[in-house]
Amino acid sequence: MQLPADRNAVLRRLPKVDEVLASPALSGLLERAPRWAVLTAVRGEIERLRAEIVAERLTTTAERIEVDAAQVAVEVAALLQPSLQPVLNATGVVLHTNLGRAPLAAAAVARVVEVARGYANLEYRLDERRRGSRHEHVARLLATLTGAEDALVVNNCAAAVLLALSQLAAGRGVVVSRGELVEIGGSFRVPDVMRASGARLVEVGTTNRTHARDYEAAVADDTALLLKVHRSNFAVVGFTAEVSVGEMAEIAHRKGLYAMVDLGSGALADLRALGLGDSEPTVPQIVAAGADVVTFSGDKLLGGPQAGIIVGQRAAIAAMRAHPLLRAVRPDKMTLAALEATLELYRDGRAAEIPALAMLSTPEPTLEARARTLSGACQEASAALAFTPVRVRSAVGGGALPTVEPWSWAVAVSAREPAAAGAPSAEALDARLRRALTPVVARIAEDRLLLDVRTLGDDDLPAVVRAFAETLT
Numbered sequence: 217m218q219l220p221a222d223r224n225a226v227l228r229r230l231p232k233v234d235e236v237l238a239s240p241a242l243s244g245l246l247e248r249a250p251r252w253a254v255l256t257a258v259r260g261e262i263e264r265l266r267a268e269i270v271a272e273r274l275t276t277t278a279e280r281i282e283v284d285a286a287q288v289a290v291e292v293a294a295l296l297q298p299s300l301q302p303v304l305n306a307t308g309v310v311l312h313t314n315l316g317r318a319p320l321a322a323a324a325v326a327r328v329v330e331v332a333r334g335y336a337n338l339e340y341r342l343d344e345r346r347r348g349s350r351h352e353h354v355a356r357l358l359a360t361l362t363g364a365e366d367a368l369v370v371n372n373c374a375a376a377v378l379l380a381l382s383q384l385a386a387g388r389g390v391v392v393s394r395g396e397l398v399e400i401g402g403s404f405r406v407p408d409v410m411r412a413s414g415a416r417l418v419e420v421g422t423t424n425r426t427h428a429r430d431y432e433a434a435v436a437d438d439t440a441l442l443l444k445v446h447r448s449n450f451a452v453v454g455f456t457a458e459v460s461v462g463e464m465a466e467i468a469h470r471k472g473l474y475a476m477v478d479l480g481s482g483a484l485a486d487l488r489a490l491g492l493g494d495s496e497p498t499v500p501q502i503v504a505a506g507a508d509v510v511t512f513s514g515d516k517l518l519g520g521p522q523a524g525i526i527v528g529q530r531a532a533i534a535a536m537r538a539h540p541l542l543r544a545v546r547p548d549k550m551t552l553a554a555l556e557a558t559l560e561l562y563r564d565g566r567a568a569e570i571p572a573l574a575m576l577s578t579p580e581p582t583l584e585a586r587a588r589t590l591s592g593a594c595q596e597a598s599a600a601l602a603f604t605p606v607r608v609r610s611a612v613g614g615g616a617l618p619t620v621e622p623w624s625w626a627v628a629v630s631a632r633e634p635a636a637a638g639a640p641s642a643e644a645l646d647a648r649l650r651r652a653l654t655p656v657v658a659r660i661a662e663d664r665l666l667l668d669v670r671t672l673g674d675d676d677l678p679a680v681v682r683a684f685a686e687t688l689t
């Protein structure tokens with residue numbers, strides 16, 4: 217490109233990368249940050265200045281054009297920011313799939329650190345000095361807690377369903393109610409998983425009503441099993457009928473078939489004890505009702521790490537343990553460590569230490585007090601905005617309890633004078649909070665930014681206050 221002589225003259229006053237790196241202004245940064253990051257940031261800054269000059273947005277008569285060290289420091293910080301990082305969940309949605317679902321209990325985190333830091337007996341039998349199996353570690357604990365004969369852990373519930381159907385039903389028919397052909401967020405669709413497993417979907421009943429006689433009539437020579445899929449994220453109301461797990465299992469067993477239930481959310485404890493009225497069925501209840509195979513997630517209502525858990529009949533689980541697909545979906549040592557420590561909390565009567573359950577059962581007065589504390593502290597830090605404690609409804613999330621919306625408390629944030637020129641909108645405030653040093657993810661309702669405190673711990677409040685202080689500078 218041919219540039220006018222004066223622009224070329226300005227371009228010649230741009231500093232060289234090496235000169236900038238050697239300048240005293242950057243010496244401190246070079247001590248703190250890796251050289252590659254400072255180099256990349258300096259190059260970027262020089263390029264940006266060059267583009268400004270070429271576009272004639274920057275004209276100067278200065279002898280030398282300086283690179284702004286503070287700007288370089290900002291760029292370096294951005295380059296060094298990890299991609300996967302902690303955020304503060306102010307949505308009130310306890311099992312938020314996009315925010316990593318269940319936070320782990322302190323005991324589970326500690327176990328992961330212990331096991332991951334060095335070597336572990338992942339596939340080694342210490343007592344017998346020989347090779348063991350990673351699938352032995354939590355099987356007994358899961359069986360004890362659910363009442364099932366045996367158990368197997370894989371990477372997530374989708375993998376659990378895939379493995380179970382591949383083992384028990386490939387090339388054969390699987391009978392499912394039309395009211396249960398569900399899609400779970402993030403592309404888990406029952407018909408698709410069925411196809412991937414090689415099983416043939418046999419739909420029975422209608423969207424709103426399925427009867428025992430529908431299952432009976434659908435059983436053919438090639439039927440492998442009857443499957444029930446839990447409606448994790450929606451409810452069917454009105455003129456409805458569904459066959460219970462007990463009834464379905466009775467039909468299956470009379471015809472010599474397996475009864476399988478994909479439960480998804482997988483509560484181990486009765487959630488009514490947590491004040492969640494319209495409760496989810498628990499895994500022990502489904503096992504007791506006669507299901508031969510039950511699949512559920514480790515990171516939904518169970519409150520542990522991402523995992524898929526299969527519990528059920530000894531022969532069915534043993535067959536899955538021998539399936540070649542298991543190798544492709546096996547869990548790693550960190551998952552097993554976190555899961556075992558979480559399950560021990562249930563075993564020892566310490567389930568209240570599981571964060572997801574603790575958050576779901578936080579009493580309203582505690583939430584109200586937290587909302588008042590947070591709004592007061594934020595108000596002190598940022599006078600330009602108005603912070604008001606409000607009573608709201610929140611969701612459980614994570615494909616669990618779709619009809620339960622417990623009362624919660626939030627801090628509503630708005631501009632002091634919303635109509636004033638330059639007053640930030642809820643969307644603008646939200647965008648700034650998401651870019652804070654510790655990002656805060658909030659929700660917007662009726663043009664107000666809401667920070668629901670159900671999913672914020674008392675320890676998190678100072679970071680939220682700081683995030684507001686940052687957004688104003």
Ligand SMILES: *Cc1c(COP(=O)(O)O)cnc(C)c1O
Pocket residue numbers: 372373374375400404445446447448449478479480481512513514523524614615
């Ligand atoms: C959530 C869910 C799944 C998928 O579980 P992941 O652990 O996310 O793979 C499958 N089935 C049902 C019924 C669910 O609710």
